[in-house]
Amino acid sequence: MSIQSKNENGSFGSFAEYWADGDWAPHVKMLHTGKRNTHALALLEQPAGAFPDPAMPEFHIQLVQRGNANLRMSFEGAEVRTQLNAGALFMAPANTKVDYEVDGPQKFVSLAINKALADRFRDQADIDLPKDFGQLHAQKFHDPIVEALMLRMLDQALLEHPTSDLFLDQATNTILTTLLCRSEIIPVIEEAPIVLSDDDLAKVSEMIEEQLDESFSVADLARLTSLSDWHFGRAFKNSTGLSPHQYVMRRRIARAKEMLGSSKMSIAQIAYACGFASQSHLNDVFKKKVGTTPRIYRMERRN
Incomplete structure (x- = not known):
């Protein structure tokens, strides 16, 4: 099957809107949106097929919960092919259309973080953090802190407890900080446009x-x-x-x-x-x- 994005005509301005009312909606099992619009969290069950994500002003982090499919992810002329398994994380850049294709069913947790929030963190830091998340965008990776926090965020969102929003906000901040620090360790995308010799x-x-x-x-x-x-x-x-x-x-x-x-x-x-x-x-x-x-x-x- 193939899902078509409607964002090209301006129908959706965030992943929360896309997951709730777009063609992804039948596959969304849970959706939570932060009260301050800094993040959105979704639990999705994805069948095999092609799934384009429209360009949104948000970084998109996905944690595989179940499945063992082969993934093809392409954006900005690049293509990444890898096998997914439980615990694998992959991250798409903000303001970038990404095409996914999997050859088997997957269950995963998706977290969209507003780029403006990431920019605020970067501006407030005492170190020169990168403007992007480096090769975190170019490959799957594993991070026990991010994985544990995303699963706990899912539990809190499902509980709908009065303190859930507070926990989800703080967990989002911690995940963002962890990824920014991690991108300092992994080689990052050069500031100047890279060209071929x-x-x-x-x-x-x-x-x-x-x-x-x-x-x-x-x-x-x-x-x-x-x-x-x-x-x-x-x-x-x-x-x-x-x-x-x-x-x-x-x-x-x-x-x-x-x-x-x-x-x-x-x-x-x-x-x-x-x-x-x-x-x-x-x-x-x-x-x-x-x-x-x-x-x-x-x-x-x-x-």
């Missing part, structure tokens, strides 16, 4: 051209550099203005146009030679990018 960009471009008719991943390209998959995606986009996927697709279309004008191969053969899954795949992408079909483009070039 000329040599790395040349190696990546050469591999793309040589293997344009094959299937390869961001991880395959990242291995040509010293960067993680996540940092590679950002560096590539900063260097070229395109995500790796967008760049590869542009090169495939360019090669298809060249072959349509000069080769006697059938359109199906050209599709496979350019790395498309089928002739219909080429037709769909070509019409979207060029404005006409491969057949008409070939006829016009020959005339």
Whole structure:
């Protein structure tokens, strides 16, 4: 199944609204919103499928309670693949659309923390805390303090005790502090935009051209550099203005146009030679990018 986000048209301004009234709603088993709108906590049971999260002004922390699925998470041109298990944590940046895909059911606790709260903590600190949470965004991680607090927050939210809101507020603050301190230990995202060196960009471009008719991943390209998959995606986009996927697709279309004008191969053969899954795949992408079909483009070039 696939869930579509409605945030693109401004329907939702926070994860609390999205979980309550969006397409996620059937999978939400419990939802608690902080009275001061600094956080929202949800218990979700996720079936296998694709689940996009819209860009929200909140950091999104997820704790796996049950399940053993494979996760594919992509955002800002980067892609992370990992296996989830109980106790695993992963964190999405604020103001960033994130696409998730899992191949099996999962039960997890989600905590959304308002970015403004994180900014206040950072401004009040006596040390120079990072503006982001570093590689916590780029990989799953385990933290016994965060895990214990999120599970206790879930218990308190379910109890609906008069002191629950006080505990949830304080627990959110402690989790935020823990993650900010942890991101000081793990290498953080550079302040200046990271870019690929000329040599790395040349190696990546050469591999793309040589293997344009094959299937390869961001991880395959990242291995040509010293960067993680996540940092590679950002560096590539900063260097070229395109995500790796967008760049590869542009090169495939360019090669298809060249072959349509000069080769006697059938359109199906050209599709496979350019790395498309089928002739219909080429037709769909070509019409979207060029404005006409491969057949008409070939006829016009020959005339």
